[in-house]
Every structure is written in C-alpha cells, then in structure tokens.
Amino acid sequence: MSFDVAAVRSEFPILKEKIGKYPLVYLDNGATTQKPQIVIDAICNYYTHQNANIHRGVHHLSQVSTEAYETARTTIQKAINATHNHECIFTKGTTDGINLIAHSFGKGLEKGDEIIISALEHHSNIVPWQFLVEEKGVLLKVIPMLQDGSLDFDAFLALLSAKTKLLSITHISNALGIINPIEKYIEAAHKVGAKVLIDAAQSLQHFAIDVQALDCDFMVFSGHKIFGPTGVGILYGKEVELNALPPYQGGGDMIKTVTFEKTTYNELPHKFEAGTPNIVGGIALGTAFEWRNKLDLKAVEAHENELLAITTEALLKIDGLKIYGDAPNKSSVISFLIDGLHPYDIGTLLNQQGVAVRTGHHCTQPIMDYYHIPGTIRVSFSLYNTKSDVESLITALKKAVKMLK
Amino acid sequence: MTIEEKEKELIADFSIYEDWMEKYEYIIELGKDLPILKPEHKTKENIIVGCQSQVWLFAEKKGDKVIFTAEADAIIAKGIIALLVDVLSNQTPEAILNTELNFIKEIGLQEHLSPTRSNGLVAMVKQMKLYALALKNS
Numbered sequence: 001m002s003f004d005v006a007a008v009r010s011e012f013p014i015l016k017e018k019i020g021k022y023p024l025v026y027l028d029n030g031a032t033t034q035k036p037q038i039v040i041d042a043i044c045n046y047y048t049h050q051n052a053n054i055h056r057g058v059h060h061l062s063q064v065s066t067e068a069y070e071t072a073r074t075t076i077q078k079a080i081n082a083t084h085n086h087e088c089i090f091t092k093g094t095t096d097g098i099n100l101i102a103h104s105f106g107k108g109l110e111k112g113d114e115i116i117i118s119a120l121e122h123h124s125n126i127v128p129w130q131f132l133v134e135e136k137g138v139l140l141k142v143i144p145m146l147q148d149g150s151l152d153f154d155a156f157l158a159l160l161s162a163k164t165k166l167l168s169i170t171h172i173s174n175a176l177g178i179i180n181p182i183e184k185y186i187e188a189a190h191k192v193g194a195k196v197l198i199d200a201a202q203s204l205q206h207f208a209i210d211v212q213a214l215d216c217d218f219m220v221f222s223g224h225k226i227f228g229p230t231g232v233g234i235l236y237g238k239e240v241e242l243n244a245l246p247p248y249q250g251g252g253d254m255i256k257t258v259t260f261e262k263t264t265y266n267e268l269p270h271k272f273e274a275g276t277p278n279i280v281g282g283i284a285l286g287t288a289f290e291w292r293n294k295l296d297l298k299a300v301e302a303h304e305n306e307l308l309a310i311t312t313e314a315l316l317k318i319d320g321l322k323i324y325g326d327a328p329n330k331s332s333v334i335s336f337l338i339d340g341l342h343p344y345d346i347g348t349l350l351n352q353q354g355v356a357v358r359t360g361h362h363c364t365q366p367i368m369d370y371y372h373i374p375g376t377i378r379v380s381f382s383l384y385n386t387k388s389d390v391e392s393l394i395t396a397l398k399k400a401v402k403m404l405k
Numbered sequence: 406m407t408i409e410e411k412e413k414e415l416i417a418d419f420s421i422y423e424d425w426m427e428k429y430e431y432i433i434e435l436g437k438d439l440p441i442l443k444p445e446h447k448t449k450e451n452i453i454v455g456c457q458s459q460v461w462l463f464a465e466k467k468g469d470k471v472i473f474t475a476e477a478d479a480i481i482a483k484g485i486i487a488l489l490v491d492v493l494s495n496q497t498p499e500a501i502l503n504t505e506l507n508f509i510k511e512i513g514l515q516e517h518l519s520p521t522r523s524n525g526l527v528a529m530v531k532q533m534k535l536y537a538l539a540l541k542n543s
C-alpha cells in the first residue's frame with residue numbers, strides 16, 4: 001500500500017474553504033483534526049435514519065442505534081487491539097477519561113500514596129491529580145524535562161518506589177511534539193506494582209497503538225483529534241483493572257438493580273457509562289476508525305515525517321527563530337518563537353493570510369515556565385497537509401516577520 | 406477634538422487601505438509609535454485582564470480631562486490600544502462614558518480580530534470606561 005495525499009485531502013470538504021481571499025492552510029491539527037466526508041455523513045445518517053435511545057427500547061430503531069453504537073465500540077477495540085470490547089468505555093474525551101480514573105482509582109488511594117506525572121503534561125493530566133492531593137493527601141511527583149523537551153528517564157526511575165500507585169503520562173507532548181518512549185516507563189512502573197495511564201490524545205492521529213503490546217493498564221484519547229466528532233472519546237482499561245474500580249457517575253444504564261436500600265452495578269462497559277451517552281458521537285468515531293483502518297499508516301507516518309523535516313529546515317533559516325523541543329523522536333508538531341516578536345502578533349498575521357496555527361501556552365503552562373517564555377507558535381500537521389501547505393506557511397511567516405520587525 | 410471627530414479621522418485613515426494586511430501594517434505602525442508607559446505605571450494592577458497578550462493601562466485626571474497611557478507586549482495589541490488612547494484620551498469622563506465607539510465596527514476591526522483578541526478589545530474599552538467612571542467625581 002501507499003499513500004495518496006491528494007486523494008485523501010479531497011475527502012475533507014472543509015479544506016476547500018477560503019479565509020478572506022486566501023485558501024485555508026490548516027496547521028492546527030494538535031488542537032483538533034478535520035473530518036472526512038464519510039464521518040460527516042455518518043452523523044447526518046444517524047439523525048436521518050437511526051436516532052433512538054440505546055440499550056433501552058425493544059423497538060426497531062432502538063435496536064438499530066444500539067447495534068451501531070456497539071459495532072463502533074468493537075471497531076475501536078480492534079483498532080487499538082484491546083482484548084475485549086467492554087474494555088473500551090465511551091467518554092466525552094481525554095479530559096473526561098482522566099477525571100474518571102482520578103475519581104474511581106483515587107477512591108482506593110490513601111494519604112502518602114504517590115502518583116507520578118511528567119513535566120510535559122496537558123493541564124487535563126495535572127489538575128485532576130491535584131484534586132486528589134487536596135482531598136486525599138496523596139503526593140504528586142513530576143518527572144522533570146530536559147532542554148531538548150524530552151523527559152529525564154533516570155530521574156523517573158529515582159521517583160519510583162513501593163508508594164507509587166499510578167503513573168499517568170502523555171505519549172506525545174501536545175505543546176512540543178516530543179514522543180515519550182512510554183514502553184520503558186510502563187515496564188519500570190509495573191516493576192514497583194504501579195498502574196499506568198497513557199494520555200494518547202495526540203498519538204492515534206499519527207500512528208497505530210496496540211494496547212496489549214504496550215501493556216498499559218489504562219489509556220485515554222479524544223475522538224475529535226482522530227478525525228471523529230467532538231464530545232466523544234475512549235477510556236481503555238484492562239478488564240481486571242476496570243472491574244476493580246468503583247463506578248464514576250450514577251444514573252441510568254450503569255445499574256443492575258436499584259432499590260432505595262442498595263443499588264447493584266451493571267457490568268463493563270455500562271458500569272462507567274451512566275446516562276444517555278453521545279450516541280451519534282460514538283457511532284461516527286467508529287466510522288472515523290474504519291476510515292483510518294483503510295490507510296497505510298506507515299506511509300502516513302512517513303509523509304508526516306517528511307513535512308516535519310522540510311518545515312523544520314525551512315523555519316531554521318529564518319533569522320532569530322528558535323524551535324522548542326528538538327529531541328530526535330518527534331511527531332509532526334513544531335513549536336517555535338522568533339526573537340523579539342510576540343507569538344500573538346505572528347498568529348494574527350498568519351491568520352490574515354489563511355494560515356491556521358495555535359499560539360499561546362497550549363494548556364501546558366509548566367513547559368512554558370520551564371523555558372521562561374509566555375507561549376509559542378505551534379504548527380501541527382496531519383495526513384492531509386501537503387508540501388504546498390508548508391510553502392504557504394513559510395511565505396506567510398516571512399511576510400509577518402517583515403511587517404513586525 | 407471631540408471623540409466623534411477623532412473617530413471620523415480614523416475611519417478616513419483606514420479607508421485608504423484596501424486589504425486587511427495593509428490595515429494591520431498601519432496598526433503595527435501605531436503600535437510601534439506608542440510612547441512607552443512610565444515604569445511606575447507598568448504594574449500588575451494596571452494589567453487588563455481578558456487580553457491574550459499583556460496590556461497595561463493607566464489613567465489620570467488633568468483638569469476636567471482623563472489622560473490615558475498604555476503599553477502592551479504584543480505590537481498588534483499595542484496598536485489597538487493606541488487607537489483607543491487616541492480616541493478617548495484628553496476627553497471628559499462624561500464623554501468617555503457616553504460614547505459607543507462606532508469606529509471599531511466602522512473600520513471592521515472587531516470582526517477581523519480573532520475572538521480572543523476581540524475579547525481583548527472589549528476588555529480594553531471596558532477598562533477605559535471604568536477609569537472614566539472612577540475619575541468622574543475626583
């Protein structure tokens with residue numbers, strides 16, 4: 001198999017939009033990816049032909065929508081190679097998944113227990129653990145980062161002890177694009193008996209993940225960053241680990257029997273899916289995975305790596321430009337600043353020329369504090385980006401710099 | 406000059422530019438020309454909350470007029486606050502409180518700023534009006 005970027009690109013209607021008189025150059029894929037027509041159609045089709053509440057009615061439509069929803073779950077299970085489909089819990093997204101674990105796993109923690117996160121985490125993988133520090137008196141330890149944006153593995157090893165109950169770590173830094181060698185981290189954490197949660201929000205849009213090979217206990221991601229809709233995501237957990245946790249929210253669907261004296265809980269995955277879920281979101285996320293399954297993901301990765309390489313080279317030719325996070329193992333994300341220029345000014349002028357990038361702290365203030373900077377300009381590629389997008393970026397950036405200097 | 410006269414002047418200034426890149430070029434020039442704020446006024450208390458870049462605004466009364474001085478760490482924000490200072494500085498508190506600042510819409514500034522920046526613009530105007538209110542009876 002190979003990869004035809006023009007053909008894939010044509011499946012994304014929004015990429016034909018114009019921003020003023022400029023064609024859209026969408027380079028903010030770290031924030032969210034665009035959706036192929038087939039996913040948009042799945043959403044429309046659901047409300048046109050399938051809409052009914054799931055797991056409840058005996059009527060035809062309820063069975064149709066339940067089946068579509070459960071088929072989506074199985075598609076996702078297969079894509080990440082989970083052992084059972086009930087190990088895939090539908091959530092609202094990465095943030096929701098982390099909060100679920102913080103709540104349910106946190107219930108079993110005691111004062112003095114330790115949780116390890118890293119210096120590269122998104123605020124979503126910091127704040128929920130800080131709640132536990134306040135509520136339970138657990139200790140939060142942070143794996144330090146190095147100048148090149150990678151993590152200090154030896155420092156991590158020194159943090160591990162019998163008190164470590166959980167390692168919650170991002171696979172890829174959304175702010176810098178650095179890929180953490182999580183296999184090593186998972187193995188080391190397991191040796192002291194700790195469980196591991198992987199924040200895969202940034203990973204699945206770039207490459208495949210096999211949760212059994214990784215051997216992580218939990219993994220979370222958002223649908224909207226992998227060509228699916230917003231408001232839906234997945235918490236993967238090993239069956240034994242999920243069964244050991246108390247439920248998160250109470251409500252319909254998550255119960256077996258309810259009396260005013262005692263309620264018994266439903267089995268996985270329903271135990272963690274209280275209330276009517278984002279049915280259309282789940283179904284369309286399944287469609288996004290089916291769509292992605294047809295791609296040659298190795299070729300996609302090679303294409304994105306090429307964009308990363310040529311952009312990095314072109315950017316470094318610009319006077320005073322500094323890239324943050326230049327460790328060798330990177331996904332197609334580049335965070336940079338230009339001497340004396342404010343990222344918001346550059347972002348605004350790029351936007352005027354149709355180029356969509358992210359500016360600011362990217363919900364990772366600790367990384368910005370580490371480098372003593374207010375924020376960066378972040379360019380993040382996806383599979384539908386082309387070399388022509390790179391040229392547009394560089395031309396627009398040079399123009400912005402000329403105006404501002 | 407009254408606020409309305411200042412606004413008319415600005416609308417005329419902007420009307421000669423055809424595309425938004427040129428208008429930005431003009432805003433950037435205004436930003437570069439904005440005199441720097443006295444260090445004693447560049448304090449945490451004078452930072453306007455609600456802007457994505459840091460914007461400092463100071464106001465004092467001279468006679469019956471309010472004098473604004475401002476600075477920002479991003480040039481475009483500086484250019485925008487310079488426009489507002491140009492229109493609203495050296496006016497009476499009553500005039501500042503009563504103006505609707507139609508020029509913002511007229512020159513299309515609001516829609517051409519990203520939502521976060523546009524919030525910054527709203528926050529800037531609000532802060533200037535709050536100063537006018539505070540200085541009204543002083």
Ligand SMILES: Cc1ncc(COP(=O)(O)O)c(C=O)c1O
Pocket residue numbers: 030031093094095096122124125170172173174199201202222
């Ligand atoms: C690494 C990482 N973690 C967590 C999140 C939060 O994802 P969501 O806002 O979809 O819950 C993001 C999104 O930017 C992310 O990049």
